[in-house]
Amino acid sequence: MGAEHLIINREASQAALILGLQPAALIDHVARVDWSLLDQIPGERGGSIPVAIEELEHILSEVKTHILDEPSPIKTIAGGSVTNTIRGLSVGFGVPCGLIGAYGDDQQGQLFVSNMQFSGVDVSRLRMKRGPTGQCVCLVDASGNRTMRPCLSNAVKIQADELIAEDVKGSKWLVLRFGMFNFEVIQAAIRIAKQEGLSVSMDLASFEMVRNFRTPLLQLLESGDVDLCFANEDEAAELVRGEENADSEAALEFLAKRCQWAVVTLGPNGCIAKHGKEIVKVPAIGEAKAIDATGAGDLFASGFLYGLVKGLSLEECCKVGSCSGGSVIRSLGGEVTPENWQWMRKQMQIRGLPIPDTRT
Template sequence: MAEAKYDVLTIGNAITDILARVEEDFITSEKLDKGIMHLIEGERSEHLYALMPEDKQQISGGSAANTAAGVASLGGNAAFVGKVAEDEVGEFYANDLREAGVDYTTRMLEHGAGSGRSMILITPDGERTMNTYLGACHDLTEADILEDQIGSAAITFMEGYLWDPPEAKRAFVKAAHFAHKHERAAAITLSDPFCVNRFRDEFLDLLRSQTCDYVFANVEELKALYQTDNLHDAVQAVAQDAEVAAITMGADGAMAIANGEVITVPAFKVDKVEDATGAGDLFASGFLFGLARNQTMEEALKLGCLSASEVISHVGARPLKNLRALALTHGLAV
């Protein structure tokens, strides 16, 4: 088997996060429910975007893209597959993700929905009111899945958030097929208990059919997958269904289940959790990078926990410190 060009290739929603500080009356006048995430349509998206202050901050985002950026920060080779439109937001997204060190070549959508964006309005009390337009994200198709690209990645990783449009489902199954054809691994993250409750049977089938080799979840997602309140029972069940399961446990660290063995590591100490956004995404960065580089489960778990600890120590879902340098200071192999 040829050496992998990429350590990790991720597939997911390509969403530009647009953050701006606004006054309370902005929330009121736009009839928004403060502190809530609203799914909005294109016209509403354009309306809010036009009203946002000029000093707004933008960053290429989406769960799987954050994971790819984390792999790059660890010194790995990362690629991302996700759909944006041929518009101003899409051009920004592509350039910003590439600047983060991620190979991004997915063909832009020329006609149809605009690029996905999440407009995050921050009021003086620190509350975040999110307005998310998925747009072009849902136009990812099988045509965007390239065998040569998938076959050159040690691990292909998909976010559960994308498991909704029928075309996107077919795209990921095709990606998993290409990965296995080239003797590579395919992985999925369950993303959210809401996703699990909607697609439980399909997620279980992905594991039991060995379409996906690895699964990522937090404790609540795993318990939702097996419809149990008992973590031990859920761990026993996933051990039967997945080659590798990686479970994040917040302040209690993380565990991996593989070959009938359960390995746990503690969390890295964080003085203050500033923003938990992206913790799971960055845990996946470290763990996947470790697996791609043939580390032990324990070593990969530690890299995952360290990466997560960095991202929760500040606002934003991307690391501010170089993760490779941070890992070396903690004596971890990268």
């Protein structure tokens, strides 16, 4: 099946305007839980710390006794930050997208591929490999904040030397997420993308990732090969920690010196962005009630990238991002429901933004 996937729709795959690099396919197990479970789990609440498969299975078994008012306890879907962004672009904005990466020859791998195909994402660049598919437990508290515990240590993933120019030919953007686990793959993908004339968008992943691997992150940013960078306020704070004015504005300036577009999302306070000399601040959408913050930044990126490929202004890109980011937090998990896509389109209409032509 893996070989078929590399051949299927290769012509169609050329048309993918935006490609996501998800080196290891990931399945999310999302559940709303009470605080007592979060107190039992090692690591800071609200962050993302890798765990072994035994720990992941233990957390999943505990979840069932700590569920908050959900009729179905655990929602299992294709996950990963880049996957969420690409699926959002495909389903919610009708942008032709594809994914580059690998998935395991197990039930989770099949679930990942079928979810992506159903979402209209080109999967011809996904390689099937022998071994397990990555998994992540996403625990959401009563306030909608999420704590993630990914298990990727033994998951199959694409290797740097497996990436080829053919993977990115004809596309305009490569979307990726910073991570030490995949650093060589990220470097190789950026090198190939730049050779083929693609722009590169990078998300800073988590405040722990910025804190623990600041040197390689700076190496990527200083290269000038990252055209667009997204950071949330926690990641932004880590980026400029120790500087005189270590706030979101300082982080925005820091990123804007190294990237063409810099965006810092501020949760309920909206976002700030800079391109060239232009700086904009856009409020969040007040009508967005947060059930689960999972995917808010990922879907913000979907909207912002849609704005860029449509040629919208910086402020409009941020507004579309706020609409799409607001749509995903209204239900559980990083996948937007059809009702919430309708809600997003209504918000875009109110703000005079171009409505995407989609099948949702």
